[in-house]
Structure formats: structure tokens, C-alpha cells
Amino acid sequence: xxxxxxxxxxxxxxxxxxxxxxxxxxxxxxxxxxxxxxxxxxxxxxxxxxxxxxxxxxxxxxxxxxxxxxxxxxxxxxxxxxxxxxxxxxxxxxxxxxxxxxxxxxxxxxxxxxxxxxxxxxxxxxxxxxxxxxxxxxxxxxxxxxxxxxxxxxxxxxxxxxxxxxxxxxxxxxxxxxxxxxxxxxxxxxxxxxxxxxxxxxxxxxxxxxxxxxxxxxxxxxxxxxxxxxxxxxxxxxxxxxxxxxxxxxxxxxxxxxxxxxxxxxxxxxxxxxxxxxxxxxxxxxxxxxxxxxxxxxxxxxxxxxxxxxxxxxxxxxxxxxxxxxxxxxxxxxxxxxxxxxxxxxxxxxxxxxxxxxxxxxxxxxxxxxxxxxxxxxxxxxxxxxxxxxxxxxxxxxxxxxxxxxxxxxxxxxxxxxxxxxxxxxxxxxxxxxxxxxxxxxxxxxxxxxxxxxxxxxxxxxxxxxxxxxxxxxxxxxxxxxxxxxxxxxxxxxxxxxxxxxxxxxxxxxxxxxxxxxxxxxxxxxxxxxxxxxxxxxxxxxxxxxxxxxxxxxxxxxxxxxxxxxxx
Numbered sequence: 001x002x003x004x005x006x007x008x009x010x011x012x013x014x015x016x017x018x019x020x021x022x023x024x025x026x027x028x029x030x031x032x033x034x035x036x037x038x039x040x041x042x043x044x045x046x047x048x049x050x051x052x053x054x055x056x057x058x059x060x061x062x063x064x065x066x067x068x069x070x071x072x073x074x075x076x077x078x079x080x081x082x083x084x085x086x087x088x089x090x091x092x093x094x095x096x097x098x099x100x101x102x103x104x105x106x107x108x109x110x111x112x113x114x115x116x117x118x119x120x121x122x123x124x125x126x127x128x129x130x131x132x133x134x135x136x137x138x139x140x141x142x143x144x145x146x147x148x149x150x151x152x153x154x155x156x157x158x159x160x161x162x163x164x165x166x167x168x169x170x171x172x173x174x175x176x177x178x179x180x181x182x183x184x185x186x187x188x189x190x191x192x193x194x195x196x197x198x199x200x201x202x203x204x205x206x207x208x209x210x211x212x213x214x215x216x217x218x219x220x221x222x223x224x225x226x227x228x229x230x231x232x233x234x235x236x237x238x239x240x241x242x243x244x245x246x247x248x249x250x251x252x253x254x255x256x257x258x259x260x261x262x263x264x265x266x267x268x269x270x271x272x273x274x275x276x277x278x279x280x281x282x283x284x285x286x287x288x289x290x291x292x293x294x295x296x297x298x299x300x301x302x303x304x305x306x307x308x309x310x311x312x313x314x315x316x317x318x319x320x321x322x323x324x325x326x327x328x329x330x331x332x333x334x335x336x337x338x339x340x341x342x343x344x345x346x347x348x349x350x351x352x353x354x355x356x357x358x359x360x361x362x363x364x365x366x367x368x369x370x371x372x373x374x375x376x377x378x379x380x381x382x383x384x385x386x387x388x389x390x391x392x393x394x395x396x397x398x399x400x401x402x403x404x405x406x407x408x409x410x411x412x413x414x415x416x417x418x419x420x421x422x423x424x425x426x427x428x429x430x431x432x433x434x435x436x437x438x439x440x441x442x443x444x445x446x447x448x449x450x451x452x453x454x455x456x457x458x459x460x461x462x463x464x465x466x467x468x469x470x471x472x473x474x475x476x477x478x479x480x481x482x483x484x485x486x487x488x489x490x491x492x493x494x495x496x497x498x499x500x501x502x503x504x505x506x507x508x509x510x511x512x513x514x515x516x517x518x519x520x521x522x523x524x525x526x527x528x529x530x531x532x533x534x535x536x537x538x539x540x541x542x543x544x545x546x547x548x549x550x551x552x553x554x555x556x557x558x559x560x561x562x563x564x565x566x567x568x
Contacts, residue, residue, distance in 0.1 A: 051192070051290050058196035058286070062204040065095065069208035077215055088212065089165040095205040096172040102198035103179045111183060116190045119292060123385065124284045125184025128559050132277050137177040139270035142263065144169045150260040153251065173274070176202070180281050187291045199286040203279050210275035213268070214544040269518065272548035273555075276395075284387055313501035317508025320355055324512035327351045331521050342419060345527050349422040356429040359509050363436035366502040366564075369495050370443045389442050391556055396434040398549020402524060403427035405542055409533040420529065437506065437557060444499070444564030503565035507558055514554035517547060 072091055075083035110116060144166035151162040188195050251257040327348060334344040406427045410420045524543055525531060531539045 054193045054196050054289075055286075057193070058200040061197055062200035065201060065204040066207055069095075069204070070211065073208070073212055073215060085216065086159055086161040089161050092205070092208060092212065093165060093168050095201070095208070096168055099198070099202045099205050100172060100175055102194075102201065103175050106183070106195065106198065107179060110188065110191050110195060111186065113190050116188060117186050118189050119187040120185040121187055121284070121288050121291070122185070124288060125180070125281060126559065128555075128562075129277065129281060130181050130184060132555060133177050133180050133274070133281065136270050136274035136277060137173050139267050140173050140274045141170050143267040143271050144173075146260045146263040146267065150251070150257070150264060153257055153260070176278060180278065184281050184285060186285065187288045189290065189292075192290045195289050196286060199282050199289070203282045203286070206275040206279045206282070210272050210279075210548075213272045213275070214548075215541055266519075269544075269548055269551060272544065273518075273551055276548060276552045277555075280387060280391055287387075310497075310500045310504050313504035314508070316358075317505045320358075320505075320509050321512045324351065324355075324516060328516045328519075328521055331516075331523075345419055345523055346422060348521070348523055349419075349426045352426050353422065353429060355509060355513075356426070356433045359506060360429070360433045360436045362502045362505055363433070363440040366440045366499055367436070367443055369498055369502075370440070373495055385445055388445060388556070388560060392438050392441060392553070392560060395549045395553035395556060396438055398546040399434055399553060400431050402542060402546035402550070403431050405534070406524070406530055409530045413529070413533060419527070423527070423529065434553070440502075440506075441557060441560040441564060444503075444567065445560060500565055503561050507561045507565065510554045510557045510561065514551060514558070518551050522547065 069091065072083060072088050076085060076088050147166045148163055151158045151166075155163075251261065331344050331348050334341045404427075406423060410424045410427075414420055415424055522543070524547070525539070530542075533539075534542065
């Protein structure tokens with residue numbers, strides 16, 4: 001922060017009347033104040049200490065809210081007779097209403113005050129993050145709509161909370177998505193402590209919503225029980241109904257009810273994904289409260305994405321994407337039946353076993369090229385980049401944790417079976433791929449950008465003439481663009497060219513590995529091996545903890561790899 005840098009500078013004997021190198025709008029700066037640090041002689045020192053105190057108090061607020069919510073959710077899990085799901089929903093509804101009040105106050109009051117937003121963090125809230133908020137938010141709205149419809153059909157045995165809670169959830173999701181879309185880059189300069197507390201309260205609420213989504217398998221158990229009952233009726237057996245589900249709560253055999261059930265199960269991972277993405281964006285906003293960005297840092301132009309200098313990466317990545325789409329479609333057709341075909345799981349895991357080593361080799365080669373490069377490390381303070389590194393490392397723990405649980409279950413049962421050996425190999429390769437890719441991305445994010453004058457010249461040449469031309473001129477234009485593309489490919493050094501090829505290949509691979517689990521391919525839960533070893537409820541928690549983190553990891557890796565690509 002600028003306040004931190006100013007306080008470390010040596011005092012100047014000729015700067016008593018005005019600060020040195022101060023921007024023209026110095027009078028508009030709102031320095032933070034705290035009654036704990038009134039004794040500080042320097043304004044900048046008081047500002048810095050007040051900022052730390054505000055971060056500490058808002059962090060303590062979020063910690064207490066999270067602990068309270070965890071206590072409620074844990075009590076519901078271990079003693080559901082004393083603390084019911086409805087009571088947990090009531091607590092979360094109160095928190096969401098408080099967050100809604102603060103967000104509306106921020107939109108209508110805080111952000112509209114004079115000199116409220118003097119700076120905007122260009123690194124915060126990139127378009128792919130904000131687009132993810134809208135995408136996952138829309139899917140979460142549909143999820144709650146399906147839940148409302150399902151509860152309305154079974155209104156005779158459902159409580160009013162089952163309908164009221166999703167309605168409040170929809171309002172919260174829509175308002176929060178609008179807030180993050182327009183204000184994710186803000187470096188707010190007024191009402192610092194209130195803004196920090198509001199952001200931390202919203203982060204804590206999203207974390208509790210994520211925790212409840214991970215641990216609450218009530219509706220999943222209800223739907224699976226009904227599906228099992230239907231299968232037993234077709235088999236001519238007496239249906240077994242769990243004590244918590246009566247025949248009056250059985251969903252009627254209608255198309256509408258089946259749509260609500262299937263839609264709820266299909267969209268369930270999007271809700272957990274939405275909570276995680278919102279937490280990351282809100283945390284960056286919290287770090288940017290009171291932040292003053294220097295003019296040099298603010299005016300620094302970010303490199304733009306351009307598809308030049310890459311040939312083999314897009315080709316190999318396109319092959320991986322097309323193959324993955326075919327595997328995904330076959331999996332969805334065959335694995336979603338009442339009795340999934342064993343061969344479809346063999347095909348699914350075989351695709352991963354072929355793709356993951358290629359991605360690992362590419363990441364290792366890219367890391368070696370980074371080590372051979374002479375580009376200096378970017379040591380400027382950047383909260384967004386620091387959060388990117390933390391999220392990459394943290395999100396990878398989801399897939400790595402699931403893989404280790406699978407390894408233990410498979411080794412303890414029958415590791416020599418064909419499907420078990422494929423899942424075992426898949427788990428080991430996935431762990432190695434996550435580690436190597438993290439090293440490659442984090443190393444690339446900390447490299448300084450180097451531009452090429454020749455490459456910039458070809459860029460200007462490619463965009464100089466956009467007028468309507470005749471057929472002959474069009475052919476000449478296509479030939480000229482092709483030659484300029486080949487020229488730009490040749491002028492890049494082999495190191496930069498290799499980094500771009502590897503980055504683009506990994507981008508496409510991570511996209512298809514994001515699409516497959518996001519849109520319904522969940523073999524870890526559908527193959528039944530780990531579920532029979534750990535039990536339904538335990539494996540449900542493990543999968544719903546690891547799967548959303550794995551999806552978030554793939555999505556976040558795409559953003560990091562694109563950053564590595566444009567800075568190569």
C-alpha cells in the first residue's frame with residue numbers, strides 16, 4: 001500500500017508544507033482513524049495501524065460467525081433431534097438478510113459518497129471470474145427453483161421453511177452477483193471498518209452455505225430412497241422405506257417431479273462452486289479496502305490475449321477436448337441408468353490415464369523453461385496474485401484428498417481388478433498432475449512481462465485495414481495475415497514459444513476436465529466402490545467436499561494459465 005511505502009521513506013527537510021511527490025488529489029484521501037492509535041505522531045502511521053486494527057476486528061467477527069454456524073451444523077449432523085435442519089436454515093437466513101442489508105447500503109450509500117472509490121484494482125475481478133459468478137449464480141438460482149417446485153409438490157409433508165429458505169437464497173444470490181459484477185475492483189476509501197465487517201460477514205455466510213451444502217445429504221437420501229423403492233417395485237420385492245420417509249412424502253410418478261429431482265442432483269455442485277468463487281472475490285475486495293494504488297501501478301498496461309505464435313498447443317488441446325466430449329457423452333448415456341455399465345467406467349478412467357501424463361510432462365517442461373529464462377521475478381505487492389496462489393494450493397487439496405481416500409479403499413479391497421487398478425492409476429496420476437501444474441502456474445505468475453517490438457509491430461499490421469475489399473484484395477489480405485502469423489511465430493524465441501504452446505495446451509485440457517465433472521460426470525460416486533467401502537453418508541461428505549474444490553481448481557487453473565500465456 002502507498003501508506004506503507006510512504007511511512008518507510010526518510011523524512012525530507014523541505015517537505016513541511018506539502019508531501020513529496022503527492023498526487024493532485026491528496027486532499028481527497030480519507031485516512032483511517034482508530035481510538036487505539038491516537039498517540040501515533042504520523043498520519044500515515046495512524047492510518048496503517050488503524051487499517052490493521054480494522055482487519056483484525058472484521059476477521060474476528062467472521063471467525064465467530066463461522067464457529068457459531070459450524071456448531072449449529074455439527075449439532076445437526078450428530079444430534080439431529082436437538083438441532084434440526086430447519087433451525088440451521090433459520091440461522092443462515094438471518095445472516096443472509098444482514099448481508100443483503102449491508103450490500104444494499106453499499107450500493108446505494110457507501111459507493112456513491114464523494115471520493116469513495118479513487119482507485120480500482122485492475123488485477124481484481126477479471127472477466128472470467130465475474131462470468132463464473134454469473135454462471136454459477138444462475139445455476140444456483142435454478143437449483144433453488146427446483147427445490148421450491150419439489151417442496152411444493154410434497155407440500156403435505158414439507159414445512160414452510162423448505163419453501164421460504166430457497167426464496168431468501170435466490171434473493172441473496174442475485175443481489176450478491178450484481179454487487180460483485182459491478183464493484184469487485186473497488187478500493188473503497190470511506191467507511192473502512194463498516195465495509196470490512198460487511199465483507200467478512202458475507203464471506204462467513206458463503207462459507208457456512210458451502211459447509212451446509214457439503215454435509216447436508218437429506219434431500220439426496222430422500223431421492224435415492226424413492227428411486228430404490230421404484231426399482232424394488234419393478235423387481236417384485238417389497239419396498240423398504242426408511243423411517244424418516246413416509247409414503248405421503250413419495251414423489252408422484254410424473255414428469256414434473258422427475259425433472260425437479262434430476263435437476264436438483266445435476267445442479268447441486270454449482271451451488272457449492274458459487275459459494276467458493278464468491279468467497280475468493282470478496283476476500284480480494286476486503287484486502288483492497290483503504291488501498292491506495294500508485295499512478296505507476298495503476299497506469300501499467302496489462303498484456304492482452306492474442307492467438308499468435310502457437311500451433312501445436314491448440315491442435316493437441318483440440319484433440320483432447322473433442323475426445324473428452326465424446327467420452328463424456330457416452331458416459332452420460334450409459335452411466336446414468338439404473339445399472340451402470342462397467343465398461344463405461346473403464347473408458348472414462350482410461351481417457352484420464354492417457355491425458356494426465358501428457359499434462360504433467362508439459363507442466364514439468366514448462367517449469368524447466370522458466371528456470372532457464374532470464375526474466376526477473378515480479379516482487380510488487382499484489383493481493384490478487386497472492387490469493388491466486390493460495391486458491392490454487394487450497395483447491396488442489398480437494399482432488400488430492402479424494403484421491404488418497406480412493407487409494408486406501410482400493411488397496412484394502414481388490415487392487416488387481418481391472419477397474420480398481422485403473423482408478424488406482426488415475427488417483428496417483430491426478431495427484432502428480434496437480435502438483436506439477438501448480439508449480440508451473442505459480443512460477444509463471446511471478447515472472448515479469450517482456451514485450452517484443454517485432455511482435456507489437458505485427459499486431460498493428462494485422463489490425464490496420466478493416467474496410468470492405470474486393471475478392472482479389474481479400475485473397476491478398478488473407479495471404480498477408482497468414483504470412484504475418486508465420487513471421488510472429490518465427491520471431492518468438494524458442495523458450496517463449498514453448499511456454500505459449502504448453503500453456504495453451506494446458507488451458508484446453510483444464511477446460512475439458514472442468515466441463516466433465518461440472519455437467520454430471522461423477523464416477524467417484526457412481527461406480528459404487530468407495531461408497532460401499534466408506535458408507536453412503538461418509539463418502540457423500542468426501543465427494544461434496546472434494547468435487548467442488550476440484551471443479552474450482554480446474555476453473556482457476558484456466559485463469560492462471562491464461563495469465564502465464566499472455567506474459568510469456
